[in-house]
Amino acid sequence: MFTTATTTSQKLLQMGAAILLFAAVIGLILFIAGRFTGKADRAVAALYLAPTVLMLSVGLLYPGLRTIYQSFFDASLKNFIGFENYATILSDPEQLTVLRNTAFWVLVTPFVATGVGLLYAILVDKARMESFAKALVFLPMSISFVAAGVIWKFMYEYRPDQGTVKQIGLINQIIVWLGGEPVQLLIESPLNTFLLIAVMVWIQAGFAMTVLSAAIKAIPDDIIEAARLDGVGPWGMFRFVTLPAIRPAVIVVVTTIAIGTLKVFDIVQTMTGGRFDTSVIANEFYSQTFRSDNRGLGAALAVVLFILVIPIVVYNIRQLRRSEA
């Protein structure tokens, strides 16, 4: 039951066993909780929370602390080397490229995706077939980053331009139509990093659009009416009414996308495998830990990722508090 399942029936059986086992645990908890009568809050709460606390301690808290500890060790995790891994990240040319790329990703993706999402939300608002138009932009969100990577790798596909060989990637074909030479798009740095960023923008714009569209529609009509009576023009309406009203939503969208962008791994992995100077921290973590077996450096990269996420989350929460107050 706890071994690798290989045949279809084994797999389904194991899945059934897992769900049954889990149901039994929940059933036991509820059974014991049901024995308590009256106000036995403490005991029942302890029961209800026990599995959660156990799983979070073992699955998040312990490994997180352990990774911080391991980041001070060498590749084999045997010898303590202090801050050397962090020094490597901040000085090694390859790692500096990784940091540079990560900066590109985080500085470009959230703002472009949010900008496009906001523009589109405004453009299709109350248009005919609004929901259909929205679904087109929203749909990439439901597919995996891997599939998105494949879709865009095909867009960027390059063939040397000679005789009978024709371009099969749309972008290079457009370059040829415009009279240019086809380019090995995913090989030229730093262009390639921005082409990968475009994929993330493509995925996230739908998220931005949905949230911002809802925020725009929630603006009370009387505010808009009052502004119009005051003679505010369309641009002024956007600048002084719409934008301030949706500011909290914009901040949430930008920060949420920024956090997701920092952790992006699949797109880089699928499209370039981190080669041609396209690696980012999240991808570098994976290749150092599991491919190059430099586990200490991998751990340090994970910790750096963690450190970079914290300020964005804190900012997000503070802005939320302020808008609620």
Next chain:
Amino acid sequence: MTTAAPLTTTPASKSETKKLSAAATAKAKLTSPWASLAAVVLAVLWTIPTFGLLITSFRTPEDIRRSGWWTAFTNPLFTLDNYKAVLDPEQAGANLPDSFLNSLVMTIPSVVIPLCLASLAAYAFAWMNFRGKNFLFIAIFALQIVPLQVTLLPLLQLFVSWDIDGTFWTVWLSHSTFALPLAIYLLHNFIKEVPASLIEAARIDGAGHVSIFFRVLLPLLTPALAAFGIFQFLWVWNDLLVSLTFAGAPAISPLTVQLSNLSGTRGTAWYLLSAGAFVSIIVPVTVFLLLQRYFVRGLLAGSVKG
């Protein structure tokens, strides 16, 4: 991917269509024809990449190599052979039918388990009093910021020592754990909004915590559970990182891992890659199109109200 669908329920729209909204006013600035044109351009930009690969997946390998997919309309010759090829382990060098099953086997418990645990925990936080409640709640909320990367290697070492590495258990356990902080937070917000009088009434009728949970709260919670369930489903089905770390072995690897490998080893075999991509897309897109309403609701609850 251009299927029409019954769409987004956004608050305060239908009844007030006649009044101009803020967005419509801003749009007026961009004089309508230009605004419509810009919208169409964006929609096309967003649809073409997927559409191009979809067309490609129905062309013969020869045609794909020789000409761009946009030429397929002048010389239409479509086939299902690519799908047959990619679903045949001998030809593709990747076992897609098996990994399809693996994705399913991985995803279902990884959605059910955290949802149940999170609703119990959310109930405890919302309607029970105990010492250290606020501290524990904030601690769980704060765990949301831990990136998965920080946990992977120690978890793998742990799974090896428990002798369950290379099995589905690793994936179920880790996905369920990772989902808990956000699920508890969202469900807690939702449960909090249930009127206290409802709970009190049930309590006066002699209901304990168990029957209050099942008879009063669970029916009310259904939309929130659906929203988070869809989120988690898409997240687990589409995940690559956790699967690569714990389930990279061919016997249990999901579609994302196989497709990613295919992209690495057969990066120019577009007849396989295009069909493979759509095999992996079909389930999440179906879920998305059918349950879009809940998905959007979850999105809005998760980000705006936060």
